[in-house]
Amino acid sequence: MKWAVRLYGILFVGAIFVGIAFHDALVNSQDFSLRLLHTNDHHARLESVEVGDNLLGGIARRKTLIDTLLAENETTTLLLDAGDIFQGTLYFNKYLGQADVPFYNQMNYAAVAIGNHEFDRGQETLAEFIRSSAFPMISSNLEIDVNSPLSDLIKSWIIVHVNREQIGILGLTTPDTEVLSSPGEGIKFLDPIAAAKKTVKILRGRGVNKIIALTHLGISEDIKLAQQVDGIDLIVGGHSHTPLGNIPGATQPYPLVETSPNGDNVLVVTDWEWGKYLGDLQVVFDGRGHLIYWSGSPHAVDESIIPDPDFEAQLQVFQAPLEELRNKVIGQTDTVLDGDRRNIRSIETNLGNLIADAILAKMQPDGAEIAIVNGGGIRASIPAGNITLGQVMEVLPFGNTIARCDFTGNQIKKLLEHGVSGVEKGEGSFPQVSGIQLMWNPEAPIGSRIMSVNVISPDGSMKPLEDDVSYRVVTNTFLMTGGDGYEIFKQSNNQVDTGFLLSDVVADYISDRPLINPPVGDRIIKAPL
Template identity: 45%
Template sequence: MKLICVVTIALLLLGLAPVAGAQGGDFTLTIVHTNDTHARIEQTNANGGTCSADDAAAGKCFGGVARRMTAIGQIRREGGPMILVDAGDQFQGTLFFTQYKGQESVPFMNAMGYQAMALGNHEFDDGPATLAAFIKALNFPVVSANTDVSREPGLAGLIAPYAILEAGGEKIGVVGFITEEAGILSRPGPNVTFDPIEPAVRAAVGELRSKGINKIVGLSHAGVERDQQVAAAVDGIDVIVGGHTHTLLSNTDSSAYGPYPIVVKSPSGAPVLVVQAFWAGKYLGRLDVTFDAAGTAIRWRGNPILLDSSVPQDANVLAEVRALAEPLKAITEQVVGTAAVDLDGERTSCRFGECTMGNLLTDAMLAATAAEGTQIALQNSGSIRASIPAGPVTLGQVLEVLPFGNTLATFDLRGDDLWAALEHSVSRAENTENEGTGRFLQVAGLRFTWNADQPVGSRILSAEVKQPDGTYAPLDRTATYRLVSNDFTRQGGDGFEMLAQKAINPYDFGDPLDKVFADYLKANSPVAPRLEGRISRAEAATAPTAVIVTPVATDTATAPLPTTGAADNTAGQLLALLVAGVAVMLVSAGILLRRGAGLQG
């Protein structure tokens, strides 16, 4: 449930009104911010993927550090007090990170004049040593009040709970915090811990206020829902600049999650302004806030700035980006296959339901381990980082989809533990703004139905395993199955503790996942994966609803159930729907379950 606590309609309208000149002790600050750029130092297409030559020629590319440099310079030349901050996840997502391990971002962030950065969970993807080298190269502090690195020799002393910035003669406190789940979302190692957010932030705010600082910005990598909870629980924060959930807040885009800013009441009733600026550097956030003498926000206005082709790219920065890109060309331009259809790897698709990229990838994993008798493939959707448009597929695109360097992991697993893994997979997937949705599993050799209206732990209605003849049989909770996943998930990443603890004879050192995918494309192109009904989301059970079962052709709003198999398989599917409180009408022998409108993306 969205925790959007708007102070009043009048206050919101006032906040969106132009900021007038300061009166008396009033002070106006411009907060410029980014989040979740994920190594997108080049301009990208609309979805954060590779900007093709055709897209560039048509002016359909966005972001990139050269364009961001121009936009920041334009704001800075206005001459008012300003701070520039980043809410984390500079790491991971393109070949630039694979090659340069975060150092690709350093010179540009320093040159732009960033003044503080929050830790993101992906900053730990390559371990503490890579993060330490990154922080040491920056000209500004990295802050996280709820991250304890005191026992990690490489990071000890490099991360502070807060920073104190100066703008227009005023001191601004910036308190960092990160999702408490960073430890299972990344690879920080055993010596780094993540504490509960509210107590850590409350303590940091208290220290700042004891120093006489009454204008405080939270710099968060916890997600928009969590940011609103923190705003409502901790006094003394005026603004929260967020990241992690890749959320667009906007006053002009009807597809946005909410207004920019979202206004939340603090425990004392003061307004707290919550902002976030999507991801991949497509937007540059700008919030102008006027504070009174007591440090309370009294007026504000702002909106994310779309960094499209109307914003020119800084020529000097662009030249530096191209120099960094040159060594990567031999990799990025190698064609490994062809896609006959778009391969959908978007987080709004893959983290909440079946997606074509997930189907293709898990099929490749099964094929690569067929000689071992593998029956089922599981792939966490958080490891799928990009889509690929129809046409030639390059190795560079493959590496953008799978940038983490994961390897295949094979193991045996009892059916009851597999059921528990499926329950964990859907435990956050009822809301597209939930954090932790990267745990949603894409599957092959398996199909399941789930209901978001049921309690967590009781959402899986049915699960069936594909048989050698192509039919499906109910998952036997007492049987043992042969599985393939990736090493991150098998070792308990994304909270899959049952895979870490219950896997039988695990081997986590198979071929690199990107190689497996590229080899599959080479052997099977052109590929044309489709939605097959591997993952079905049941209709809400609040009232009986007729689900028409007909043999019509599939489209983007439908998820077909396979028509092959014995009659008891059909009966099992219908029974699962009846359990969910859905009235079913069997119209003909062919079956197609229309997916509920609740599935977003």
């Protein structure tokens, strides 16, 4: 009898181990692999761009790389873009997104987020782009009036099926679009955190347990999103042009691993800018939809990649009308005119000085004494040599006109305080100036950084800015209407939109001078520490 008891005991224990092994095998069989290829902040960069001694990007090389990676496992791969397809080159100035959309259609993007620059030419231009697209454009935090041209065109979220698994994708757009672009009436930008929580609840209610947030918020806001919202597994972001991992200049890994309020891992990725790299993240979910594995790194879209010949042929059709415009020489410079993003948003540069000098000279007959432009509106550098009209238009792509107004000295100080308040974040409000010299302390508290301001007379003499004296200021229409957070411009007197196109004024200024070599270093001075 004892041998029977022992036998039953052995069989029972064995059954337990077999059951455990079977359960583990079942769970493993339910693991789900997903590969994300992603881009952001394309900014109409259909051609390759020079980065140091290298050429990076270009839509034809991107196509080749995407096709190569898709061939490895197309059925479990999603291609996403985190917004700002619009704005930045002659292609956008000429075609308003219609040169970009056929390429995006043919690359089979699964979804594209709405970026702030998608509103730069108003709602109808964006609506026409969406109507031409074969992919959904998404944002969960937009409230769109039924009378808007965008009504019913932008989705809050989508569900895609990958190997019979449901993947929820929600979009988010920076609320700063109201000051960074020109969305117009009929659109409200809601709190992204609240919108994300609401949308996650909807997707969970539909049985989705794997959720991607496709965002145009910036890396710092993406991290907050990961830390404050449960239910999001992956955040694919844009807006801040942040390099991660192996991308040049990166200081953070790819992916960033954050923790949600309930303790789950959340992966955050972004892909720098302009299609220079292609993000590539591979993840595995368990049967309950929890992340259990991840790996990946961005791929350089460099000269080792053979451009897709069909895309090259299509691009040539769009290039042809631009060549005459692009190549018209309007002047010369013997030095690089610095519009580098990091510099133009943190220090005085010779290109910032050139632009400010040009609009001040244009408006001096009207009594203008001071010019202030936002560094964020200056979008490229100009190399030494011939200066073409096309280069000027790429530096100043937004189609702004010149505006003038009257400010007291005290208001100008407040305006400049705002301008230097976001330098740590690389915000576009950093001022480039003419007609004044300012000294500031970047270590001082925000709101107390401006130490002194002097007005520079046409003869080069200087005197302190006086609080109660009225000064005529020239700027662009974007700032005049409160863009980049410059709400104080709305308080100015005698506001006039001159109708002079900013890029035309700068081009004329260059054309009128035999050599462009603006001095630099004596207008925006950091206080010695």
